[in-house]
Amino acid sequence: MHGEGEDLPADPTTAVEAASQAAAAPSDDYLRLQRRLLLATLIVSAIAVLITALAFNLHIAGSLLVGALGGLLYLRLLARSVGKLGNGAKKVGKTQLLVPVVLVLASARLPQLELLPALLGFLLYKPALILQVLLDS
Numbered sequence: 001m002h003g004e005g006e007d008l009p010a011d012p013t014t015a016v017e018a019a020s021q022a023a024a025a026p027s028d029d030y031l032r033l034q035r036r037l038l039l040a041t042l043i044v045s046a047i048a049v050l051i052t053a054l055a056f057n058l059h060i061a062g063s064l065l066v067g068a069l070g071g072l073l074y075l076r077l078l079a080r081s082v083g084k085l086g087n088g089a090k091k092v093g094k095t096q097l098l099v100p101v102v103l104v105l106a107s108a109r110l111p112q113l114e115l116l117p118a119l120l121g122f123l124l125y126k127p128a129l130i131l132q133v134l135l136d137s
Helices: 012-055 058-083 095-109 115-122 125-136
Strands: none
Touching: 012 058, 012 115, 012 125, 058 095, 058 115, 058 125, 095 115
C-alpha cells in the first residue's frame, strides 16, 4: 500500500538537515569559486611581478606588486559585498571603488610608486577571471 507521506523521512530532523544542506550548497559553491578566483589572481600577479622584475627593474615590479595587492583587495571587497546580497542587502556596496582611487592618489603622492605599472597590477585580476572561466568550461 502506497501512502501519501512515503517520500518523507521518518525523522523530522533529517528533513530539516537535508533542507539546510541543500540551501548551503550554493553558498559553498560560491565560497569555493571565490577562493579559486583569489588564488588565480595571486598566481597571475606573482608571475607578472616576477617577469617584470626580470625584464625591467625592481622599482617597476614593486609598483606592479602594489597594484596587484590593490586588485586582490578590490576583488575580496567585491566578493564580500556580493556575498551579502542574499542576506538582506539590496545592492552591491561601493566600498571597493575606493581601492583604485587610493591607488591613483598614492601614486601621485609617492615618488616610488609608478602610476602605469600600479594600474596594470590592479587590473591583473581580470586575466585571472578569464583564466578561471576557461578552466571551468
